[in-house]
Amino acid sequence: MSSAPSPIGDDLVRVLASLANPHRLRIIAALARERAYVSGLARQLGISRALLQVHLRKLAAAGLVTASLELSEDGKAMNYYEVQPFVLTLTPEIIAAAAETLTVPDSVEQPGANR
Amino acid sequence: MSSAPSPIGDDLVRVLASLANPHRLRIIAALARERAYVSGLARQLGISRALLQVHLRKLAAAGLVTASLELSEDGKAMNYYEVQPFVLTLTPEIIAAAAETLTVPDSVEQPGANR
DNA sequence: CATACCTGCTAACTTCTCTTTGCATGTGCG
DNA sequence: CGCACATGCAAAGAGAAGTTAGCAGGTATG
Numbered sequence: 001m002s003s004a005p006s007p008i009g010d011d012l013v014r015v016l017a018s019l020a021n022p023h024r025l026r027i028i029a030a031l032a033r034e035r036a037y038v039s040g041l042a043r044q045l046g047i048s049r050a051l052l053q054v055h056l057r058k059l060a061a062a063g064l065v066t067a068s069l070e071l072s073e074d075g076k077a078m079n080y081y082e083v084q085p086f087v088l089t090l091t092p093e094i095i096a097a098a099a100e101t102l103t104v105p106d107s108v109e110q111p112g113a114n115r
Numbered sequence: 116m117s118s119a120p121s122p123i124g125d126d127l128v129r130v131l132a133s134l135a136n137p138h139r140l141r142i143i144a145a146l147a148r149e150r151a152y153v154s155g156l157a158r159q160l161g162i163s164r165a166l167l168q169v170h171l172r173k174l175a176a177a178g179l180v181t182a183s184l185e186l187s188e189d190g191k192a193m194n195y196y197e198v199q200p201f202v203l204t205l206t207p208e209i210i211a212a213a214a215e216t217l218t219v220p221d222s223v224e225q226p227g228a229n230r
Numbered sequence: 231c232a233t234a235c236c237t238g239c240t241a242a243c244t245t246c247t248c249t250t251t252g253c254a255t256g257t258g259c260g
Numbered sequence: 261c262g263c264a265c266a267t268g269c270a271a272a273g274a275g276a277a278g279t280t281a282g283c284a285g286g287t288a289t290g
Contacts (some may be wrong), residue, residue: 009137009140010137012140013135013136013137013140016131016134016135017135019131019135019205019210020128020131020132020134020135021128021247021248022124022125022128022214022217022218023248025124025127025128025210025213025214025217026214026217028207028210028211028214029207029210029211029214029215031207032207032208032210032211033211037266037267038266038267038268039265039266039267047249048249048250048251049266049267049268050249050250050251050252050268050269051248051249051250053267053268053269054247054248054249055248069267072266074257074258074259075256075257075258075266076256076257076258076265076266076267077256077257077266077267078266078267079266079267079268083207085206085207086205086206086207087204087205087206088204088205088206089202089203089204089205090134090201090202090203090204090205091200091201091202091203092143092144092146092147092198092200092201093147095134095140095143095144095147096143096144096147096148098140099137099140099141099143099144100144102137102140102141103137136277136278138278152236152237153236153237153238154235154236154237162279163279163280163281164237164238165238165239165279165280165281165282166278166279166280168237168238168239169277169278169279170278173277184237186287187236189235189287189288189289190236190286190287190288191235191236191237191286191287191288192236192237192286192287193236193237194236194237194238
């Protein structure tokens with residue numbers, strides 16, 4: 001119930017930014033096939049674990065993937081990631097609507113408040 | 116003849132990257148309302164012309180907007196931009212398909228040749 | 231001919247993103 | 261106990277992106 005009726009501008013930017021990267025597209029692709037744990041996924045994708053962690057965190061921040069810590073049979077802690085079944089449709093009109101809810105860059109701060 | 120049957124991975128990244136920016140979302144939004152020329156649009160959005168140029172170029176590179184140079188009644192050269200009526204739908208599966216067509220990062224390049 | 235629009239470009243600075251490297255921690259097995 | 265494999269985080273360097281400021285050129289109008 002914390003999901004907004006329609007993607008707020010800032011959220012949209014975050015989602016788009018998280019998708020606008022080759023590594024992260026491949027991560028989504030791999031996880032769409034099947035869930036995986038960090039180390040295994042890193043091997044599968046041929047990238048370092050540290051790098052994968054960063055990208056996973058970004059995807060998670062955008063709400064596109066989720067993590068669940070589990071214990072393997074031999075007691076190892078495994079952090080399994082899986083994609084969230086999203087459907088994102090973009091058109092100029094949809095973007096126009098989202099753009100109106102964009103937060104001001106506010107290099108300093110917002111004029112509103114009680115000022 | 117140069118348009119691929121379905122969005123190639125690299126193209127998708129380019130489109131997503133071009134959209135993942137507040138300024139550019141506002142630009143799309145403004146142009147979705149009605150086409151505009153550079154200087155006028157800059158005033159409307161409250162940003163500098165130089166900055167707008169850069170963003171417009173990025174959007175144009177992704178194929179989301181197009182420019183057409185026209186002459187106003189009083190002989191001024193006006194460069195009108197307008198959005199391309201795109202519809203982009205994203206799901207984990209679609210992304211998975213696009214990810215397979217991603218170009219290799221090739222930090223250096225493959226010496227192989229005969230490999 | 232100065233002023234006011236329109237266009238475009240580049241150099242230089244700042245800021246963000248990406249990536250690597252290294253450390254710290256925990257469990258199971260020979 | 262040392263090796264293998266799992267987790268995580270943070271510092272630091274390289275590179276890309278965003279932004280500003282300034283220059284140059286065009287046409288009309290007072």
